Amino acid sequence: xxxxxxxxPNSPPxxxxxxxxxxxxxxxxxxxxxxxxxxxxxxKGEIVSIVGPSGAGKTTLLQIIGTxxxxxxxxxxxxxxxISSMNKKQLSEFRNKHIGFVFQFHQLLPEFNALENxxxxxxxxxxSHSEAKKRAEELxxxxxxxxxxxxxxxxxxxxxxxxxxxxxxxxxxxDVILADEPSGSLDTKNKTELHQLFFDLRDKFGQTFVIVTxxxxxxxxxxxxxxxxxxxxEHPEETTENTEQQEQDKQ
Ligand code: ADP
Ligand code: MG
Numbered sequence: 001x002x003x004x005x006x007x008x009p010n011s012p013p014x015x016x017x018x019x020x021x022x023x024x025x026x027x028x029x030x031x032x033x034x035x036x037x038x039x040x041x042x043x044k045g046e047i048v049s050i051v052g053p054s055g056a057g058k059t060t061l062l063q064i065i066g067t068x069x070x071x072x073x074x075x076x077x078x079x080x081x082x083i084s085s086m087n088k089k090q091l092s093e094f095r096n097k098h099i100g101f102v103f104q105f106h107q108l109l110p111e112f113n114a115l116e117n118x119x120x121x122x123x124x125x126x127x128s129h130s131e132a133k134k135r136a137e138e139l140x141x142x143x144x145x146x147x148x149x150x151x152x153x154x155x156x157x158x159x160x161x162x163x164x165x166x167x168x169x170x171x172x173x174x175d176v177i178l179a180d181e182p183s184g185s186l187d188t189k190n191k192t193e194l195h196q197l198f199f200d201l202r203d204k205f206g207q208t209f210v211i212v213t214x215x216x217x218x219x220x221x222x223x224x225x226x227x228x229x230x231x232x233x234e235h236p237e238e239t240t241e242n243t244e245q246q247e248q249d250k251q
Contacts, residue, residue: 017044018077019175019208020065025074027060034060035071036231044079044175047202047209049219052228058212059180061228065210066099066178067091079175096125100169102179106161108153108168114140114160115149118167125172132171139167142204143197159190166197170205177201179211183218191215 020042027035034057042048050058063069065076067083075084083094108117115136122132140149143163153161162182169177177198183191195218198209211222219225227234 018042019044019046019079020210021075021077022065023075025061025064025071025076027057027064027069027071034231035064038074038231038233040226040233042208042210044208045202045206046224047198047211047222048224048226049222050210050212050226050228051214051219052234056228057231058228062178062180062210062212065176066101067095096121097172098175100172100174100177102162102165102169102177102182104181104184106153106165108161108164110153113150113152114145114156114164114167117153117164118171121168122171127172135171136167139170140164143167157190158186159193162186162190162194163197166194166201170201170207173205174207176208176210179209179213181212181214183213183215192217195221 018041020040022038022040025035025038026033038061050061052058060069064071065078067086071084075082077083078094078098081094083091086094108114109120112120115133118136118139119129119132122135123129127135137146137149140146143166145160145163145167148156148160148164153164156164162185166177166182169179179198183194186194195215198211199221201207202209209222211218213219
């Protein structure tokens with residue numbers, strides 16, 4: 001009789017690799033306290049969605065994780081590096097190498113074609129022309145966009161532009177991809193394709209994704225959903241239990 005489960009050789013249980021660790025993050029704009037003490041740990045290769053009503057602080061939290069904004073209090077560590085005490089120059093270098101952003105609106109540069117748009121962050125990081133081109137071509141190929149590489153943004157569909165924006169976010173092989181309502185401007189078909197792409201990329205490159213979304217269909221398929229309301233994570237104890245359970249289930 002065939003065993004129901006394949007026999008797995010004895011190996012030590014995998015310890016999760018912490019990619020993002022956030023402790024006690026607070027942020028105010030004037031009198032308005034937007035983040036009231038956020039604690040959150042995200043493992044390498046996790047796809048986490050952040051949901052919550054408009055004004056809850058989702059974008060602010062994502063910008064702080066992405067080093068684009070500074071918290072008033074608290075600490076953020078990304079892959080073991082404490083970014084809280086870095087100066088502006090160190091932060092922009094760190095961001096360029098380790099973090100990729102995808103926004104709701106693609107923010108591609110209109111005067112450059114798709115290939116060039118993807119190459120630009122690689123140049124900024126010091127890659128040679130041939131290296132940048134090679135990486136950009138590979139990514140566009142992976143996204144099924146090879147035949148669109150020489151087209152400028154105004155010659156691409158909404159879905160294509162957003163996939164080019166994802167390729168641009170990936171060109172420096174960042175550890176973390178941060179996306180703020182990335183499918184907010186797409187129709188259902190393109191939305192589904194973009195969401196599938198995030199999972200394909202995680203499976204291929206092992207990247208960590210934090211995605212702010214209003215899209216229920218995306219939130220439900222991510223590994224974990226963080227509910228943000230009035231600057232606080234709702235039910236943090238339940239979130240932790242779910243994660244531990246998921247880790248146990250994986251082992
Ligand atoms: P969400 O993305 O969840 O809709 P945001 O993080 O964009 O929420 O904003 C949270 C609150 O902080 C909102 O009330 C918003 O108006 C305010 N806010 C965000 N950025 C700034 C800023 N730079 N200056 C002043 N207020 C801001
Ligand atoms: Mg927002």
